Amino acid sequence: MGMFNRKPKKPSGQAKPDPIEEFWQWWERNQHSITDAIEKGTLNDYVEPLTGRVQAIDPRLAFEFGPGVESQHQLTVTAEGDPSARSAARRWLNQAPAADTTWSFFDMRQAAAVISKLHIFGHTISLRDIQVATEPTTTGLSVGLYHPVFSQLSEAERTQLTFIALDHCLGEEVVSIWLDGIDALPAPPAESVDLSELPGIVAEVRKRNSNDEGISWLNLKGETPQGPVVVSVLGRLNSAVNPHLDHYVGVTVGFQDAHPVYELEDKITAMFSGHGMPQRGMIHSGMMVASEVLLDQRLRTMHFYVDSTTDLEYQIRAVVQQWRDGEVLINAEYDPGWHNVQHLRV
Incomplete structure (x- = not known):
């Protein structure tokens, strides 16, 4: 006799408005105006309506604009590392229009093309000064990051900066899937590599554990x-x-x-x-x-x-x-x- 932990859910007969579909309908009507607003420096006019539509999908989601790699601009709607909100962000992306020369879309932050500086916590921080200790795990990599400015930051700020730097260097998806332990180190590691070398190290780990x-x-x-x-x-x-x-x-x-x-x-x-x-x-x-x-x-x-x-x-x-x-x-x-x-x- 079969044992079942609960009755299966059957599809509901009452269809509710899909906030993702509504978002993309709104985007189709407004994307050219948003592109113009970026050029004119008036993008703030669209922050409130965009915030409302993104949070209608899931209140834990955030969005950000940035320069694109293969397009002029990109829009990212991200769960900011929250596994329980990732599905909403991915469904948003799955319904996105195809990228073109003007716009591309992502549900996780992409790696930056250049290792640069961050203005955060009252400091200008060069990511080139970050030292990275690496330790292979069974199928991934554990990392520890150190920057001289860590001595002037709280533990929470050091941790936040560590994750921002990793997202900047590797992209949010790679960080989530391939990194195991992530630490903000209180002192320079005995053996380290520059942050710019980390993508190559992770690429080797991925190659060994993929087909x-x-x-x-x-x-x-x-x-x-x-x-x-x-x-x-x-x-x-x-x-x-x-x-x-x-x-x-x-x-x-x-x-x-x-x-x-x-x-x-x-x-x-x-x-x-x-x-x-x-x-x-x-x-x-x-x-x-x-x-x-x-x-x-x-x-x-x-x-x-x-x-x-x-x-x-x-x-x-x-x-x-x-x-x-x-x-x-x-x-x-x-x-x-x-x-x-x-x-x-x-």
Whole structure:
């Protein structure tokens, strides 16, 4: 008999206005005026209406304008590192128009083209003076940053400056996915590199832990109170990998023969079909991020994340209810930070 932790949510019949769709309709009407306002120095006239429309999507989001790399200007709507708000920012980006010579759009801060100076906390800080200590982790990198001005800043200010410098150097997405420990150091490290060298170091880490399909998977073995376990897991288990996949679905099945379990997995992952979007290319509605097999108990748990705006949880439940080879347990909940799989992070 199958066990289910709660009733599946069925799609609501009452459609509410989509604040993301409303944002882009407003943008289409006003983008030329905003471009002119940047040239005239009157962009402040649009701060209030933009703030209202961004916060209607999610009050935790912030926006900023900046010079573009392949376009004249760029608009970034960011969750500012908050995993629980990233899905809203990514959905905003997924509905963005294609970039052109005037505008491009991002949901995470991009790396700056040049390592420059910051005017912050009453100081003019040259990012070229930052020293970086690096330590490889299993699939990522831990870093510690030091700047002489740290002695004049509070702990909170040192931490904030550290993250600003890393976003400036690497971009918010790379920082979120590939960096593990991040520290503001109280003294110069014994061994260090310049901040400008960090992108190359991280690029090597990414290369070692990626393949043609993206981030590599790891196969691990361990012991639990229930006996030996075999784990397959995405090498970088972070919601920034696919922020719009914010709903967790864990499927545990008992089995006698492994082959039908793989067939079940294939049936589920086949639901995660992609669709093209102007700004992000092919967008998938779900992904498997890990699996665990308790060998003695012959139980396999598959960990999925899906887009909460779809009915994929309902579809997965319908498929799993047909399982007849052993017990079934489904655990599902809204989990934009991917907390349900952090025990598997390496």
